[in-house]
Amino acid sequence: MKSSVSRGRALKGLAALPFAALAVSATLSTAQGATDNKKQFKYQDKPGPKGQICAGCRFFRKPNACTIVHGKISPNGWCIAWAK
Numbered sequence: 821m822k823s824s825v826s827r828g829r830a831l832k833g834l835a836a837l838p839f840a841a842l843a844v845s846a847t848l849s850t851a852q853g854a855t856d857n858k859k860q861f862k863y864q865d866k867p868g869p870k871g872q873i874c875a876g877c878r879f880f881r882k883p884n885a886c887t888i889v890h891g892k893i894s895p896n897g898w899c900i901a902w903a904k
Protein backbone atom coordinates (compact mmCIF):
# COMPACT_ATOMS: atom_id res chain seq x y z
CA MET A 821 0.00 0.00 0.00
CA LYS A 822 1.19 3.39 -0.77
CA SER A 823 1.15 5.90 1.92
CA SER A 824 0.79 9.07 0.05
CA VAL A 825 2.49 11.58 2.14
CA SER A 826 1.03 14.80 1.12
CA ARG A 827 3.03 17.48 2.52
CA GLY A 828 1.60 20.83 1.99
CA ARG A 829 4.48 22.79 0.92
CA ALA A 830 3.81 26.10 2.40
CA LEU A 831 6.98 27.62 1.22
CA LYS A 832 6.14 31.17 0.90
CA GLY A 833 8.32 33.23 -1.22
CA LEU A 834 9.78 35.11 1.61
CA ALA A 835 12.40 37.40 0.31
CA ALA A 836 14.86 36.94 3.04
CA LEU A 837 16.41 40.28 2.84
CA PRO A 838 19.51 40.28 4.92
CA PHE A 839 19.48 43.07 7.33
CA ALA A 840 21.96 45.59 6.26
CA ALA A 841 24.45 45.40 8.98
CA LEU A 842 24.88 48.88 10.18
CA ALA A 843 28.57 48.98 10.27
CA VAL A 844 29.06 51.78 12.65
CA SER A 845 32.22 53.36 11.54
CA ALA A 846 33.66 54.08 14.88
CA THR A 847 36.95 54.88 13.33
CA LEU A 848 37.26 58.40 14.44
CA SER A 849 40.52 59.74 15.62
CA THR A 850 42.32 56.47 16.15
CA ALA A 851 42.35 55.44 12.53
CA GLN A 852 43.98 58.62 11.41
CA GLY A 853 47.46 57.44 12.12
CA ALA A 854 50.39 59.63 12.77
CA THR A 855 50.99 60.57 9.20
CA ASP A 856 48.22 63.06 8.75
CA ASN A 857 46.64 64.81 11.67
CA LYS A 858 45.85 67.98 9.80
CA LYS A 859 42.14 67.26 9.95
CA GLN A 860 42.32 66.54 13.61
CA PHE A 861 43.76 69.96 14.26
CA LYS A 862 41.68 71.55 11.52
CA TYR A 863 44.77 72.80 9.81
CA GLN A 864 44.20 75.22 6.98
CA ASP A 865 46.49 76.80 4.46
CA LYS A 866 45.38 80.29 5.32
CA PRO A 867 45.68 82.46 8.39
CA GLY A 868 43.35 81.86 11.28
CA PRO A 869 41.38 84.24 13.45
CA LYS A 870 42.96 87.58 14.23
CA GLY A 871 45.60 86.96 11.62
CA GLN A 872 47.19 84.11 13.49
CA ILE A 873 49.63 82.23 11.31
CA CYS A 874 51.96 79.32 11.76
CA ALA A 875 55.00 81.54 11.43
CA GLY A 876 53.92 83.24 14.63
CA CYS A 877 53.16 80.04 16.47
CA ARG A 878 55.42 78.52 19.09
CA PHE A 879 55.18 75.12 17.44
CA PHE A 880 56.31 76.32 14.05
CA ARG A 881 59.50 74.86 12.72
CA LYS A 882 61.20 76.64 9.88
CA PRO A 883 60.77 76.52 7.02
CA ASN A 884 57.46 74.68 6.81
CA ALA A 885 57.06 72.17 9.58
CA CYS A 886 55.36 71.95 12.92
CA THR A 887 55.85 69.98 16.09
CA ILE A 888 52.13 69.38 16.42
CA VAL A 889 50.76 68.98 12.94
CA HIS A 890 52.58 66.45 10.85
CA GLY A 891 53.65 66.87 7.30
CA LYS A 892 54.35 69.97 5.37
CA ILE A 893 52.60 73.09 6.47
CA SER A 894 52.55 76.65 5.30
CA PRO A 895 54.03 79.48 7.33
CA ASN A 896 50.82 81.31 6.51
CA GLY A 897 48.65 78.43 7.64
CA TRP A 898 46.89 77.94 10.90
CA CYS A 899 45.36 75.29 13.10
CA ILE A 900 43.44 75.09 16.36
CA ALA A 901 46.61 74.30 18.29
CA TRP A 902 48.02 77.70 17.56
CA ALA A 903 49.86 79.20 20.48
CA LYS A 904 51.84 82.34 20.72
Ligand code: SF4
Pocket residue numbers: 861863873874875877878879880881885886887888889893897898899900901902903
Ligand atom coordinates in the same frame (compact mmCIF):
# COMPACT_ATOMS: atom_id res chain seq x y z
S1 SF4 B 1 50.52 74.22 15.86
FE1 SF4 B 1 49.12 74.76 14.22
S2 SF4 B 1 49.28 76.99 14.04
FE2 SF4 B 1 51.08 76.27 15.18
S3 SF4 B 1 52.66 75.98 13.60
FE3 SF4 B 1 51.63 74.00 13.92
S4 SF4 B 1 50.05 74.00 12.33
FE4 SF4 B 1 50.69 76.10 12.56
